[in-house]
Amino acid sequence: MELGVLVYRLYRALTYGVSPFIHLHMRWRRLRGLEHFRRWHERFGHPSAVRPPGSLVWFHAVSLGEGMAAVPVIRRCNEMKPEMTILMTTTTLSAFEVIRKQLPAGVLHQFAPLDTPVAVDRFLGYWKPNAIIIMENELWPNLIMSAALLRIPLALLNARMSTKSFKRWSSPLFLPLASLLLSKFSLIAPLSSLQGIHFQLLQAPPFVINFSGDLKYVVNKFHVSSGTSESIRDLKAQLSEMKVWIASSLHKGEEEVILGVHNLLLQSHPDSVVIIVPRHPHHGQQIAQKLRKDGQSVALRSRNEKLTSQKTNIYVVDTLGELREFYRVAPIAVIGGSFLPWLTGHNVSEAAAAGCAVITGAQ
CATH class of the missing domain: 3.40.50.2000 (Glycogen Phosphorylase B;)
Structure with a gap:
């Protein structure tokens, strides 16, 4: 675990040091139409909506597939706890264009902060989520470690990892970091037994791994019913x-x-x-x-x-x-x-x- 902490500190220092270059890169992406032209500052943790009082749960998905898998869970949470605010973040423009039409009324949307220390800390400091639910395979060290430091519960739903990603995280350099990051989760719900084994081999605590099946089957069922x-x-x-x-x-x-x-x-x-x-x-x-x-x-x-x-x-x-x-x-x-x-x-x-x-x- 000590090696994992060391690797994380190196990662945090690196992401802090290259932040000015990342800012320039995001401006370039904005000019190319790859970032939202008006809301691109959200990627640096700057909010464009007011945080309502009370409890808030943050769902994060990178792109369209992960976002659509989150929609049924968000709908269920909205039905069970209508008084709770739900914040949905996505990374890609394509996900934003489609998912915003699928979300229940009252669900807030922002573009996800970059995994730099300043952007993550600014985002968490403003939204103050009571829980963070990450879809599929987003293991961002600054986000996970900052949330753990603030004692915010973390869940990884529909958890999966491609063969290449698994090999990379399993390498001698990154395995200690993977073990450290996965130890911060209260729940990991892999989409298959094979994926569950992947997370076990990456030294995720066995008691946090709970099988729920692939949420994309739920999405398919939901859409079939609509004709x-x-x-x-x-x-x-x-x-x-x-x-x-x-x-x-x-x-x-x-x-x-x-x-x-x-x-x-x-x-x-x-x-x-x-x-x-x-x-x-x-x-x-x-x-x-x-x-x-x-x-x-x-x-x-x-x-x-x-x-x-x-x-x-x-x-x-x-x-x-x-x-x-x-x-x-x-x-x-x-x-x-x-x-x-x-x-x-x-x-x-x-x-x-x-x-x-x-x-x-x-x-």
């Missing part, structure tokens, strides 16, 4: 006589792998259609633009284009928040984030819950 949109039903009707597969959560470069496979499939199954769902909408627009430049016929989701031509066998989804519905259109799902060596994969539970046969690369 399928008319446009998705129309698309399903268009595809009824075709062999359909979906490639989702693609990072830049992975579309080349998918399109290469699709071209091979067309040789033996000319009635094949691939639904391509990149991680970011602008990436989908770039894919469609490039394919059209190469003379291929593509239907783009944001323009509500139809698969009317027999030559159109590529459907590009450049919208957010619809992935669960698209999984119910295709019987086979290929999950991205796993076909390039520096990527660590994505959760396959949503596709599996929709009844898809799931294919993924190394994770």
Whole structure:
């Protein structure tokens, strides 16, 4: 544990020292449209909302998938304790755009503070949360250690760790730090037995590990009950006589792998259609633009284009928040984030819950 404290102190000193450069980097991201143009200062712990009096629970999720998994838990907390304030933070703009429409009335939203000492301390000092619930795999040392120092209970829900992340945290340098950070949690709820073993091997206290299952199955159930949109039903009707597969959560470069496979499939199954769902909408627009430049016929989701031509066998989804519905259109799902060596994969539970046969690369 002493080694873990030493590594943490080195990390804290490093993040403090590079804070000016991080500030410049965030300004650059803002100019590129990667941070909220007006609310980007929230990333440095500056609030843009008033903290109501009374108890406050802070839910944190990085991106859309983790945020949507948190929504049913937030709804339940809101029903059971309506007098309690719930603060939701996300990191990505895409998560903000979709999740803000899903949150119950009265739930506050802020962009998550960077894991620098000043930003974290400013955030905690203003919001004074009574509990912090972190989704999936966010082990930020400054946040966790500062919360522990203030005796704020910490929970890690839907806890998971990719193979690459597990190997990194298991290394001789980072294992003492991982052990120190995990010792500060009051609850760790892994999404599977394998993930539970990962956290045990990282020396998380056994008594804080409690299995609850994958919350993304709850999300899927919640969305199924609300029905399928008319446009998705129309698309399903268009595809009824075709062999359909979906490639989702693609990072830049992975579309080349998918399109290469699709071209091979067309040789033996000319009635094949691939639904391509990149991680970011602008990436989908770039894919469609490039394919059209190469003379291929593509239907783009944001323009509500139809698969009317027999030559159109590529459907590009450049919208957010619809992935669960698209999984119910295709019987086979290929999950991205796993076909390039520096990527660590994505959760396959949503596709599996929709009844898809799931294919993924190394994770």
